[in-house]
Amino acid sequence: MSAPTFLEPWQLRAAFARSLSDMYGKEVPAYTTLLDVSHEVNADFVAQHGADAERLGSVSRVTAERHGAIRVGTPTEMAQVARVFGAMGMRPVGFYDLRDASSSSVPVISTAFRPVEREELARNPFRVFTSMLVTADRRFFTADLEQRLETFLGARTLFGPELLALADRAEAEGGLPEEQATEFLRLATEAFELSREPVDQAWYRELEAVSAVAADIGGIASTHINHLTPRVLDIDDLYARMEARGITMIDAIQGPPRWEGPDVLLRQTSFRALAEPRTFRTADGEIVSDALRVRFGEVEARGIALTRAGRAAYDAAVVEIDEAAAAARAGDPGFTEAHRQHIARAVWQKTFPTTEAALADQELGWFTYEVVSTGSTPEVRREPVVYEDFLPRSAAGIFQSNLTSDGAKDASQEGTDRDADWMAGALGRDLNDPFDLYADQVDRSLAAAAETLGVDPA
Ligand code: OOG
Ligand code: NI
Structure with missing residues (x-):
């Protein structure tokens, strides 16, 4: 098969997921171990469970499946992220407020960019959990610190004009010709690489004293992917095999427990951020080397929505x-x-x-209905709908388990109201409600089944 000469959004998405995964694998070796073990777990699971293993997604989908996470500082940056992912057919879905999801200092609100249509999810479900700093939240930042953060964030460029122009073109034209697609993918991948520029030590440490997440977002002039998560069909097995290989995982698997009934929603676990060498510029202008723990590994198992x-x-x-x-x-x-x-x-x-x-x-879980013909009589088959989103509580746990310090949150101060409408305004786009998307998927399946059977869909 020759390479396509025009790449549609889903092809850009699949290529981007691969490109990020290659970059991350080169830079974070434990991620490669995680991928190897994930493949082993999935192969063994399929060998044991046969066709049943694919009820929540084909093996080819699950094997390629990843989610990533990034963090940005301002509504402007958030709107730019939406353009870059928009080019790949990824739409903002859901609103997560992590400021209250745990007692920790995580001063962010988030959404996830992902494909929303069933066919698009089946082609490649790549999604990115995207968080944004709430600099106006007085529990975390004084008015003075907010001002200085805004100045710092306002002066940086995460996504250059060339990348954004290609993104807009891809979204407007439904894809990119090969040459432009290659350039778009290169620039997009580069935008999420860890920068080797020296970090302003005093500024980074000042923010870190408030919140390690604030320092990670606002203490450096670029962003970076902080984890990439493969999907496995048996997360308990994965956990045991990683520990057996000497990689220490966090204490618990987040989300629902292992039990004898159907798996629902999402179960996740991670290993701690690795100490990576970084250079800092001290107040005297001296360059010193130190280490930062900002990139980690995570794995997940998905269940019924x-x-x-x-x-x-x-x-x-x-x-x-x-x-x-x-x-x-x-x-x-x-x-x-x-x-x-x-x-x-x-x-x-x-x-x-x-x-x-x-x-x-x-009516606790979502299911679609499909008409299948076995012999002469058509039969209506119920299929579970896989959960494509995230869980605020688990997300806060993932953030928390990777922080080097608790930071300092001033509980005597009022928080700042932020909600889904605010996020939509920041993005300059509609924010999809996950429940509406699942309901829509089910309704469509019912309508199609009714049409096949020639009955009224009710
Ligand atoms: C995002 C943490 C949330 C998940 O899987 O729940 C997340 C972050 O650390 O930036 O990725
Ligand atoms: Ni994650």
Whole structure:
């Protein structure tokens, strides 16, 4: 097959995901180990489970599947990110406020850029969790520090004019000719590489004292991808194999516990940021070398998307597990992660049904319906809808587990209101509601099934 001479958005997206993965693999060797182990886990899972292994995505999709995470400083930068990803058919979906998702100092709000249509997701589901610093939040930044941050951020350029012009062209024309596509991919990849420029030491450390995330975003003049996450079909197996290879993972797998019922939403785990050599410029203008931990590895397993009712049940279960675990921990100095998981499983057993059929009947999970012809009688088959988004609580946990310091949050101050509408305004684009997207996917499947059967869709 010869190379295409015109690349459509999905081809740009797939090529970009590969290009970022190659770059990250060269720079962060533990990521390559993670990819190797992920491939082993998936191959073994498919060998054991056959066709069932592909119910939540084909093996080719899952093998290529990645999400990345980036962090930016201003609404202007956020709107530029939207243009770069818009060229690849990735739309902003969902609003996450991580300032309150944990007790930690994570002064950001976020969205995820991803394809929204079923066919597009099947072609390549690459998504990027994108966070933006809330410099106006007084719990984190004084008026003086906000002012200095704004000045610093306003003076930097994350995405050059050439990259943005190519992005706009791709979005307007539905892709790029090969030569321009190559240039676009090169510039886009470069924009997310870790810069080797010396870091202003006093400025970086001042921000770090407030929040390590603030320093990572506002302490340097560029952005960088901070992790790339492959998807696995069995995350417990992956966790055990990584530990066996001597790579220390964070204590827990975030999200739902392992249990006997259907997997829902998202389970994630990570290994800590690696210390990478960086140069700093001291107040006297001297260049010194030190290390920063800003890039890490993460892996995830995706389950069935939950309806609003299912999600409410999930959120309530999380609170219940926290409370029960806190009480048990208080009474037992030997309390471990294994105890917490035991509690979590018990809460799960009374919250969620153990079969997919019941999850569908109780309208807790999303399912599509497809007409298949086996022999002469058409049969309606129910298929689970995979969760394509993120979880604020897990995201905060991922941030948290990779911070070198807790920072200092002034709880006596008022936070700044930020919501989905505000984010849409910053992006200059519509912000998709994930629940609407899942509902839409289900409705379309019902309409198509009804048409095939020649009945009224109701
Ligand atoms: C983003 C953390 C969130 C996830 O998978 O939940 C995330 C970050 O560290 O910038 O990637
Ligand atoms: Ni992540």
